[in-house]
Amino acid sequence: MSKLTIADVSKIFSTTVAVDTFSLDVADGELVCLLGPSGSGKSTLLRMIGGFETPSSGSIRIDDEEVIHLPPEKRPTGMVFQSHALWTHMNVFQNLAFGLKLRRRPKAEIKERVEAVLDLVGLKGYGSRMTTQLSGGQQQRVALARSLVLEPKILLLDEPFASLDQHLRERLREEVRDIQQRLKITTLFVTHGQDEALALADRIVVMRDGRVEQVARPDMVYREPATPFVAGFIGTMNLIDGTVANGTFSRASFSVPLPVADGPATLAIRPEALSLTAGGQGIIHRVTDYGTHGLVDIDLPDGTRIKSMISDAKAFAAGQSVDLKPTAISAYRDNAVIYRTR
Numbered sequence: 001m002s003k004l005t006i007a008d009v010s011k012i013f014s015t016t017v018a019v020d021t022f023s024l025d026v027a028d029g030e031l032v033c034l035l036g037p038s039g040s041g042k043s044t045l046l047r048m049i050g051g052f053e054t055p056s057s058g059s060i061r062i063d064d065e066e067v068i069h070l071p072p073e074k075r076p077t078g079m080v081f082q083s084h085a086l087w088t089h090m091n092v093f094q095n096l097a098f099g100l101k102l103r104r105r106p107k108a109e110i111k112e113r114v115e116a117v118l119d120l121v122g123l124k125g126y127g128s129r130m131t132t133q134l135s136g137g138q139q140q141r142v143a144l145a146r147s148l149v150l151e152p153k154i155l156l157l158d159e160p161f162a163s164l165d166q167h168l169r170e171r172l173r174e175e176v177r178d179i180q181q182r183l184k185i186t187t188l189f190v191t192h193g194q195d196e197a198l199a200l201a202d203r204i205v206v207m208r209d210g211r212v213e214q215v216a217r218p219d220m221v222y223r224e225p226a227t228p229f230v231a232g233f234i235g236t237m238n239l240i241d242g243t244v245a246n247g248t249f250s251r252a253s254f255s256v257p258l259p260v261a262d263g264p265a266t267l268a269i270r271p272e273a274l275s276l277t278a279g280g281q282g283i284i285h286r287v288t289d290y291g292t293h294g295l296v297d298i299d300l301p302d303g304t305r306i307k308s309m310i311s312d313a314k315a316f317a318a319g320q321s322v323d324l325k326p327t328a329i330s331a332y333r334d335n336a337v338i339y340r341t342r
Contacts, residue, residue, distance in 0.1 A: 002076075002186045003062070003064075003190070005024075006045075008059070009045070011045075017210055019045050020210040030208075031177070032188055032201060032203050032205060033205065034207060035233075042211035046158050049188065051071055054068070062153055064209075076152055077152050078150055078152035079147060079156040080140075080143050080147050082162050086146075087131070092142055093128065096117065099339050100114075102301060116217070121148070123141055129207070137171075143160065144157075152185070152186075154185075154188070155186070194233070198222065198234075204216065206229075214226040236270070237270060240304065243264055249331065256326060258329075260333075260338050265338065267326075273329070274306065274307070274309075275308070275326075276324060277325070278321070281321065282321065282322045283299050283322075284316055284317065284322060289311070295307055
């Protein structure tokens, strides 16, 4: 059993607060994605768990044992970096065996474990290759194998696929998820890619300015975002600022029944939850045909632009007037949910 407990961890660089009183419990065998924009503190947090940064305050425990005082090589963690960080003067086998040699493992055990982990990541027979002879995807597999061969309790992945092309990223993230589930290893995965987090995670932690905005399952983060920031950051979202009066939200000619107290509000509507019918005060700016669906950009009279997803891109055309009807909404005020339909 390997669980990770982060309690009130902060990191301050000079006058900059990179991570602000962050707390999280990661269960045994769970894969948690830390998701957020650049500068949100997710990589700094991962580096503190791995021992490459020292927290300004707080506690990090693995299986209820404090690890803050331990250097990286003494922690039961394995970290995979975006840059691969492979030794180019060593071949693949030597890269993987290095950590085991430092731990003074017998030669026969080193050989057995290295060959087993190469097989696990799909690189059986690649031990004699130099790392410079490998593709980017193969190098990332070696970086993953180098962490796994040490049999860490906690696997830390810091945007490992960011430098790879989209198709390779998608293939590798599926492989990593399969390996993680097979080994049942507790994993933290840092990414700024929403699709990556939605595809990989058991839970997603959305971070902003070093703090947690929301922690939830991927489907909950997508369908029930806790704040306007999460709503706008995950997937495509129409965020419409307006005013509620007498139970109706209004912005330009767009209005929706909203049974909340009068005042300002922000409406969040997914494109797939906004249906169109001919006639109305919205004017279609553009229709984009993605083959499987169409995406319609619509301008309201005041210039506000919103998007609707339709099943048939040929059903509407630029310049056409349309009426808009949301089928599911979230409404926010003062950074909190005040109303939601599904």
